[in-house]
Amino acid sequence: MTDDDKFLERLRGDAAPLRYQVDEVALARIRARIHERIAGPQPGVVELLASWFRPLAAALGVVAIVAAITFATIEDTTADADVLEVVVAGEPYVVSD
Numbered sequence: 001m002t003d004d005d006k007f008l009e010r011l012r013g014d015a016a017p018l019r020y021q022v023d024e025v026a027l028a029r030i031r032a033r034i035h036e037r038i039a040g041p042q043p044g045v046v047e048l049l050a051s052w053f054r055p056l057a058a059a060l061g062v063v064a065i066v067a068a069i070t071f072a073t074i075e076d077t078t079a080d081a082d083v084l085e086v087v088v089a090g091e092p093y094v095v096s097d
Contacts, residue, residue: 043051084095 086093086095
């Protein structure tokens, strides 16, 4: 027997009282929880659609808020100017009253 084997045997002996022995009540609870998760109520059509549309609605809401903030910022910066010049693909376009 090597020193490592002796150390591991001693470690196993010292750790033996720390082991958790599962009793029948705990096993029954674990089985009941697993069974409940597996055989539980399946989501209906409404819940399934809601799980898809909620993130979509949240993303569209964020886009709407960003657009509103951007529009308000553009309105503030162009309120004093009579002429608005926009460059698209290298072509300048002038918008005036």
